[in-house]
Amino acid sequence: MQLFIPGPVTVSPEVAAAQAQPMIGHRGSDFETLFARIQPKLRQVFATRNRVYISTSSGTGLQEAAVRNCVGRCCLNLVNGAFSERWHEITPANGKEGIKLEAPWGQAIHPEQVEKALAQGGFDAVTVVHNETSTGVMNPLAEIAAVVQRHPDVLLLVDAVSSLGGVAIDCDGPGLDVLLTSSQKCLGLPPGLAFCAVSDRALARARTVPNRGYYFDFLELEKYLLRNQTPATPAISLLFALDVQLDRMLAEGLSARYARHARLAARVQGWAAERYALFAEEGYRSLTVTTVTNTRQIDVRALNRHLRAQGMAISDGYGKLKGQTFRIAHMGDTTEADIERLLTAMDGFK
Amino acid sequence: MQLFIPGPVTVSPEVAAAQAQPMIGHRGSDFETLFARIQPKLRQVFATRNRVYISTSSGTGLQEAAVRNCVGRCCLNLVNGAFSERWHEITPANGKEGIKLEAPWGQAIHPEQVEKALAQGGFDAVTVVHNETSTGVMNPLAEIAAVVQRHPDVLLLVDAVSSLGGVAIDCDGPGLDVLLTSSQKCLGLPPGLAFCAVSDRALARARTVPNRGYYFDFLELEKYLLRNQTPATPAISLLFALDVQLDRMLAEGLSARYARHARLAARVQGWAAERYALFAEEGYRSLTVTTVTNTRQIDVRALNRHLRAQGMAISDGYGKLKGQTFRIAHMGDTTEADIERLLTAMDGFK
Numbered sequence: 001m002q003l004f005i006p007g008p009v010t011v012s013p014e015v016a017a018a019q020a021q022p023m024i025g026h027r028g029s030d031f032e033t034l035f036a037r038i039q040p041k042l043r044q045v046f047a048t049r050n051r052v053y054i055s056t057s058s059g060t061g062l063q064e065a066a067v068r069n070c071v072g073r074c075c076l077n078l079v080n081g082a083f084s085e086r087w088h089e090i091t092p093a094n095g096k097e098g099i100k101l102e103a104p105w106g107q108a109i110h111p112e113q114v115e116k117a118l119a120q121g122g123f124d125a126v127t128v129v130h131n132e133t134s135t136g137v138m139n140p141l142a143e144i145a146a147v148v149q150r151h152p153d154v155l156l157l158v159d160a161v162s163s164l165g166g167v168a169i170d171c172d173g174p175g176l177d178v179l180l181t182s183s184q185k186c187l188g189l190p191p192g193l194a195f196c197a198v199s200d201r202a203l204a205r206a207r208t209v210p211n212r213g214y215y216f217d218f219l220e221l222e223k224y225l226l227r228n229q230t231p232a233t234p235a236i237s238l239l240f241a242l243d244v245q246l247d248r249m250l251a252e253g254l255s256a257r258y259a260r261h262a263r264l265a266a267r268v269q270g271w272a273a274e275r276y277a278l279f280a281e282e283g284y285r286s287l288t289v290t291t292v293t294n295t296r297q298i299d300v301r302a303l304n305r306h307l308r309a310q311g312m313a314i315s316d317g318y319g320k321l322k323g324q325t326f327r328i329a330h331m332g333d334t335t336e337a338d339i340e341r342l343l344t345a346m347d348g349f350k
Numbered sequence: 351m352q353l354f355i356p357g358p359v360t361v362s363p364e365v366a367a368a369q370a371q372p373m374i375g376h377r378g379s380d381f382e383t384l385f386a387r388i389q390p391k392l393r394q395v396f397a398t399r400n401r402v403y404i405s406t407s408s409g410t411g412l413q414e415a416a417v418r419n420c421v422g423r424c425c426l427n428l429v430n431g432a433f434s435e436r437w438h439e440i441t442p443a444n445g446k447e448g449i450k451l452e453a454p455w456g457q458a459i460h461p462e463q464v465e466k467a468l469a470q471g472g473f474d475a476v477t478v479v480h481n482e483t484s485t486g487v488m489n490p491l492a493e494i495a496a497v498v499q500r501h502p503d504v505l506l507l508v509d510a511v512s513s514l515g516g517v518a519i520d521c522d523g524p525g526l527d528v529l530l531t532s533s534q535k536c537l538g539l540p541p542g543l544a545f546c547a548v549s550d551r552a553l554a555r556a557r558t559v560p561n562r563g564y565y566f567d568f569l570e571l572e573k574y575l576l577r578n579q580t581p582a583t584p585a586i587s588l589l590f591a592l593d594v595q596l597d598r599m600l601a602e603g604l605s606a607r608y609a610r611h612a613r614l615a616a617r618v619q620g621w622a623a624e625r626y627a628l629f630a631e632e633g634y635r636s637l638t639v640t641t642v643t644n645t646r647q648i649d650v651r652a653l654n655r656h657l658r659a660q661g662m663a664i665s666d667g668y669g670k671l672k673g674q675t676f677r678i679a680h681m682g683d684t685t686e687a688d689i690e691r692l693l694t695a696m697d698g699f700k
Binding site: 030057 | 351353355357358359360361363366367369370371372373374375376377378380406407408409410411413414418436439440443444445532534540541542560561562563564565566567581582583584585586587588663665
């Protein structure tokens, strides 16, 4: 089955097979060599000089980590879809106050809204989901970061779960304090790992915040990272796959990878605009996942059955958008030929 | 490399290869079918009628989960090794008070000590590590559980990370409220998954405890379990492996599996007692990992180099016991032939 759902994505056979390598211990030299080899490649993909922690969890786990480590009392949650809403729910679930700044689903969060909200003061951090997998909106991260930078005590926590590795993100320039993603989207890996680049000031903040827990505690992750280990046993077979896939990504070249994602997005969005409509606000359409407004009232479940018979799958709309929209992901290792085969099959659906 | 370290263990080629199956989505029917197929097999291995949650994390993550979900204010941490000490550290790291009841490393926690401590009152729960991987001590779980049962408001939280699947544990009889383990020990799987059987009263307790977070929140896990899903994207390739390995375990038969672990323990401990000494208190020696007191002052690192040249590895002592002890694991799919090969190689070390 070729997956055009916005994660998990199809994993290349070479990367899938890497998982089956013989197991190694997590406190020995074989592991430390593997971990040390992964680190610089991971920082290259994150385009950062910051440390990148590896977590055995989903990206949701690192949303929780970011809040537990970087928010003393209160943060501003930018919400314009299901995953930014989840972050807003995670905030009080960890005993922090989360003030919501909301835009309707399908629209972007605009920097001037953030500016206005921050003017109230009292925020330890801002959370933003770069690419809302639920709506196909890509928020203007650089512009939002520029606003947050004018508030020196406010950290910027960025979920790039469905964009990092498919879209260029400047981490160090605008000073993203936490930049997190997970393995099963643009990185083209199986699910089970999540990663976060953490700035020095985010780490300094963590030292001042109590009740960080243990599993996602940045200070524990830092302590073990310095010896090329993790605090608890990590998903080693997924690290084998990561090691291979990072090589493949760097062999493709990150610029070429971003350009490919942009071409796929243009192709899918052109196709969708002709036949349906695009759900996301113009100018803020995702380069990794397209949400199509179901203007022709097609039966999305029947469409997926039709595709499934040809070995392909797309996603229905997310949550309240089910049936009203459907989603086509064009991320990870997806090629132009894959997308052409999908669109041809979709055109064949009556 | 054949691993005789107390996790991660060697994974059988059939189980390792299962990870490489084509990826599937986590919100579709293929996944729900897989998850539904796993559940009864997992409950069989846990010997419980309770629900068993699957977490993409290490067992440490579920130690944190148990405390966050089941402890309102204060718990009693039984500590006699590194992993029970870790649980004691995790407790205040999550804003709960943890009173330590300690036995020296190498000795068991005895039920009368627990009785005396509980008499002070004020505890929401007791944490106990069934099998201390750091020392090779197996605590008398049934006897401790009988004591805790006399305190109706006190939950019993059990870490069976290095015993479950290798030793019979009665979960429902003595009313273990949380019984957790991880994938890479006696279950013979790659690391990255953890599992916990949760009683109705533990779930009821969670409803009363605030700040449970999201990633390890029992109420979220429960909500999704009922639809054969998980709250966040799980490590699907590890679930493929789990599905295959549960079949293999049940084909061997759990009684046969426990008997094999007991035979391996007797063999290794007989061998070690003749040549060295056993670190753990008599009567409480682990059936899954043996800690050998290094009475002959051998160079453990040199021993491991000698073994490594023959494709095998054991563990040095844990933390402060490094050099003074070494550890041989006999868990998971390890056979008698494997152990004979190891002991022969160890006897060949000069």
